[in-house]
Amino acid sequence: LAKTTQPISMDSYEGQEVNITCSHNNIATNDYITWYQQFPSQGPRFIIQGYKTKVTNEVASLFIPADRKSSTLSLPRVSLSDTAVYYCLVGDIVGNFNKFYFGSGTKLNVKP
Amino acid sequence: GAVVSQHPSWVICKSGTSVKIECRSLDFQATTMFWYRQFPKQSLMLMATSNEGSKATYEQGVEKDKFLINHASLTLSTLTVTSAHPEDSSFYICSASAPSGTSTDTQYFGPGTRLTVL
Numbered sequence: 001l002a003k004t005t006q007p008i009s010m011d012s013y014e015g016q017e018v019n020i021t022c023s024h025n026n027i028a029t030n031d032y033i034t035w036y037q038q039f040p041s042q043g044p045r046f047i048i049q050g051y052k053t054k055v056t057n058e059v060a061s062l063f064i065p066a067d068r069k070s071s072t073l074s075l076p077r078v079s080l081s082d083t084a085v086y087y088c089l090v091g092d093i094v095g096n097f098n099k100f101y102f103g104s105g106t107k108l109n110v111k112p
Numbered sequence: 113g114a115v116v117s118q119h120p121s122w123v124i125c126k127s128g129t130s131v132k133i134e135c136r137s138l139d140f141q142a143t144t145m146f147w148y149r150q151f152p153k154q155s156l157m158l159m160a161t162s163n164e165g166s167k168a169t170y171e172q173g174v175e176k177d178k179f180l181i182n183h184a185s186l187t188l189s190t191l192t193v194t195s196a197h198p199e200d201s202s203f204y205i206c207s208a209s210a211p212s213g214t215s216t217d218t219q220y221f222g223p224g225t226r227l228t229v230l
Contacts, residue, residue: 034218043116043205043221044156087155098209099146100219102156 003027004088009107018075020106022088025069031090033064033071038085038105047086048073075108083110114140114210118222125196126230132192133225135206141186142208146219147179150203162189196229203227 005023012018024033032051036044048055050062050071061074075082085105091098115138125131135145143164148156160170160181168181178200180192189208193200203226207219 036221041203041224041226043118043207043224046218046220049218098144098219099158099161100207101158102148104155 003090003101004103006086006088006103006106008104009109011109011111012078013111014079015077018078018082018108018110020073020075020086020088020108021070022073023070024088024090027068027090033062033068034089034091034100035060035062035071035073036087036089038087044087078108078110080110080112082108084108114138114208114218114220116206116208116220116222118204118206118225120225121223122226122228124228124230127197128195130192130194131196131227132190133204133206133227135189135191135208135222137187137208137210137220140208140210142189142210143186144209145183145189146207146209147181147189147191148205148207150205150224152203156205159191193227196227198229201227201229 034049035047037047038044048060048062050064052064055062063072085107087105089100117136119134145162147159149159150156158171159174160168162168162181162183164183164186170176178194183189203224205224207221209219
């Protein structure tokens with residue numbers, strides 16, 4: 001039931017900027033877009049959340065075009081410790097809940 | 113940010129026994145908590161949604177009598193795997209929904225519990 005599509009994997013080198021794009025063609029009007037990072041044997045860690053245009057925090061930027069059918073997570077100057085799986089999720093409001101159905105995520109491999 | 117804990121972090125049990133996993137929101141009240149299961153090299157699979165003071169809502173294909181969920185307070189939800197079998201061995205992760213000031217609550221995840229059934 002995942003509502004998002006991401007590349008399965010990406011490779012990068014230390015110091016580079018990495019952009020991971022996610023497709024969510026059927027995003028609902030009230031849905032927000034949330035990105036998480038997961039290391040092996042750990043729970044996902046919240047990175048950033050947005051609704052439209054651009055959001056920036058201390059670790060990443062999130063770019064959302066006007067039609068909201070996609071979003072791009074931008075990680076500036078990645079390091080080896082950024083090697084992880086990155087998940088893009090859209091809020092699925094069912095009743096009073098916001099359920100998340102995880103897709104496959106993007107495995108980012110940062111090389112020295 | 114909001115902190116969610118889980119206990120235990122790992123557990124090994126014999127086939128046929130029951131195991132309880134706790135999920136706590138440490139610095140916020142969570143009216144809604146979620147339970148996920150993750151097999152090796154796979155994504156997270158939503159098992160159920162837990163609301164304080166009411167029955168949990170289970171996803172299709174998840175046995176509610178096998179995975180008992182209790183959300184007794186605004187900071188604690190428990191998942192009990194009853195009569196565990198080796199195929200129940202997995203990484204169980206909870207999350208708690210915390211208002212982020214937007215119309216969509218943000219989910220914060222616990223560190224996970226590794227269950228191994230012998």
